[in-house]
Amino acid sequence: MAAPDGPLVIGVDSSTQSTKALVVDAATGTVVARGQAPHVVTAEHDSDPEQWWEALSEAVAQCGPAAQRAAAVSVAGQQHGLVALGADDRPVRNALLWNDTRSAPQRDRLIEELGGPAAWAERVGSVPPASFTVTKWAWLTENEPKAAAATRAVRLPHDYLTGRLTGQGVDGGTTDRGDASGSGWWASATESYDEQILAHVGLDPKLLPRVVGAGEAAGTVRSGLPLPEGILVAAGTGDNMAGALGLGLVPGQPVLSLGTSGTVYAVTERRPADPTGIVAGFADAGSGWLPLACTLNCTQAVDRFATLLGLEREATEPGGTAVVLPFLDGERTPDLPYASGLVHGLRHATTGGQLLQAAYDGAVFALLRALDSVLDESADPAEPILLIGGGARGTAWRETVRRLSGRPVRVPRAEELVALGAAAQAAGLLLGRDPAAVARDWDTAAGPAYEAVERDEAALARLDATLRDADALLRRR
Ligand SMILES: Nc1ncnc2c1ncn2[C@@H]1O[C@H](COP(=O)(O)OP(=O)(O)O)[C@@H](O)[C@H]1O
Numbered sequence: 261m262a263a264p265d266g267p268l269v270i271g272v273d274s275s276t277q278s279t280k281a282l283v284v285d286a287a288t289g290t291v292v293a294r295g296q297a298p299h300v301v302t303a304e305h306d307s308d309p310e311q312w313w314e315a316l317s318e319a320v321a322q323c324g325p326a327a328q329r330a331a332a333v334s335v336a337g338q339q340h341g342l343v344a345l346g347a348d349d350r351p352v353r354n355a356l357l358w359n360d361t362r363s364a365p366q367r368d369r370l371i372e373e374l375g376g377p378a379a380w381a382e383r384v385g386s387v388p389p390a391s392f393t394v395t396k397w398a399w400l401t402e403n404e405p406k407a408a409a410a411t412r413a414v415r416l417p418h419d420y421l422t423g424r425l426t427g428q429g430v431d432g433g434t435t436d437r438g439d440a441s442g443s444g445w446w447a448s449a450t451e452s453y454d455e456q457i458l459a460h461v462g463l464d465p466k467l468l469p470r471v472v473g474a475g476e477a478a479g480t481v482r483s484g485l486p487l488p489e490g491i492l493v494a495a496g497t498g499d500n501m502a503g504a505l506g507l508g509l510v511p512g513q514p515v516l517s518l519g520t521s522g523t524v525y526a527v528t529e530r531r532p533a534d535p536t537g538i539v540a541g542f543a544d545a546g547s548g549w550l551p552l553a554c555t556l557n558c559t560q561a562v563d564r565f566a567t568l569l570g571l572e573r574e575a576t577e578p579g580g581t582a583v584v585l586p587f588l589d590g591e592r593t594p595d596l597p598y599a600s601g602l603v604h605g606l607r608h609a610t611t612g613g614q615l616l617q618a619a620y621d622g623a624v625f626a627l628l629r630a631l632d633s634v635l636d637e638s639a640d641p642a643e644p645i646l647l648i649g650g651g652a653r654g655t656a657w658r659e660t661v662r663r664l665s666g667r668p669v670r671v672p673r674a675e676e677l678v679a680l681g682a683a684a685q686a687a688g689l690l691l692g693r694d695p696a697a698v699a700r701d702w703d704t705a706a707g708p709a710y711e712a713v714e715r716d717e718a719a720l721a722r723l724d725a726t727l728r729d730a731d732a733l734l735r736r737r
Pocket residue numbers: 275276277278518519520521559560563573649650651652653654655657
């Protein structure tokens with residue numbers, strides 16, 4: 261490989277299923293080395309943060325000598341997870357993850373006690389689903405009071421890993437506005453921690469990390485790690501905010517990310533505040549906003565259907581009348597935390613391949629219903645959907661998105677856009693530039709384009725009717 265043109269930076273994506281690390285040439289965006297290591301997630305949807313740290317170390321080690329030449333690093337992480345640290349800087353229990361719905365009763369109570377959905381949306385930017393950290397903290401205080409009492413610091417996954425890199429313990433952690441905006445205790449209206457919400461859930465603001473500004477460093481790498489000592493550590497951010505950075509997104513460009521979670525988002529200049537709760541009003545990693553809708557059941561749920569049917573994930577067949585609502589983990593969009601998966605419309609003629617296609621349709625339908633709500637009204641409907649995440653590599657996913665959206669689709673050639681976004685953040689810090697502009701110079705969003713096809717209104721109508729008619733069943737606890 262040719263010598264890099266610029267300094268090297270490391271971008272890390274610590275997501276639900278694995279950690280990925282990229283060493284990137286800051287001048288060109290060329291990926292010079294990569295590594296990946298898996299995580300274990302329990303059936304209860306919690307995970308040991310120590311294991312994320314081991315996975316990060318392993319993924320960086322796999323990058324070989326290039327990682328030792330890096331001048332800056334940044335970590336993007338799965339959003340919302342509650343990492344509660346004790347006085348010894350260690351987690352007091354496994355982290356409760358974004359896709360764990362056990363805090364749904366606490367969520368219902370919090371919404372009611374603090375003024376209802378519209379008040380939450382206006383203040384925090386979002387009506388919190390059971391994914392948000394505030395609902396998890398309320399669950400912890402109620403169900404594991406000893407663990408809550410032993411907690412000396414509360415962190416999000418990317419804050420925790422950033423702290424492990426810099427050596428900041430319970431007294432000195434940092435976060436960024438993007439990931440903080442998914443906590444439920446960061447008010448987007450004032451861009452600060454909301455002391456009334458914190459008091460309501462009994463969380464001392466001193467336990468929270470400092471929100472570092474865009475372009476500010478979180479610290480430098482401490483000694484004794486598999487990374488060069490003393491290099492800059494950028495603020496890091498949530499994985500979706502990093503995806504937006506990695507694409508160098510500008511307003512009007514819709515993104516559909518197909519991973520453990522399905523997400524649909526865009527960047528906007530207006531602050532989102534959706535009282536219906538469909539759209540989470542996140543901040544982006546800069547000074548803008550990232551309205552986003554998220555489903556809990558995406559690639560893993562559809563892969564599960566393929567396994568149950570004994571089929572390869574691409575073995576879909578067209579036709580038939582089957583409808584699958586693949587809510588295996590409960591669901592967030594639509595807001596059905598107690599739901600389970602539902603299959604309807606089977607006939608003798610239904611094939612396994614048609615049933616698998618129906619599972620793809622069910623997963624994509626829930627995301628596309630939120631597409632218009634994340635875009636500004638002025639957004640051009642001919643703008644292609646940018647398809648990213650592990651699922652974007654699959655033909656069945658891509659064709660399902662085309663058929664159910666009726667919009668053109670582009671699949672960026674660059675893989676690992678979240679890790680690339682983290683790398684762009686590290687490069688931006690190092691070079692004193694806007695990270696999204698760095699990613700645009702890297703041309704990360706370029707890739708094959710697929711024309712719009714006629715929207716499959718019949719499939720959408722079947723899904724819509726089934727969702728409506730099964731409402732009572734999907735709400736049953
Ligand atoms: N070639 C492929 N075709 C379709 N799906 C794929 C392919 N490769 C990986 N995936 C899907 O990608 C998912 C992982 O996506 P990823 O975005 O890495 O997840 P996360 O960031 O949530 O950990 C897996 O669940 C798998 O179903």
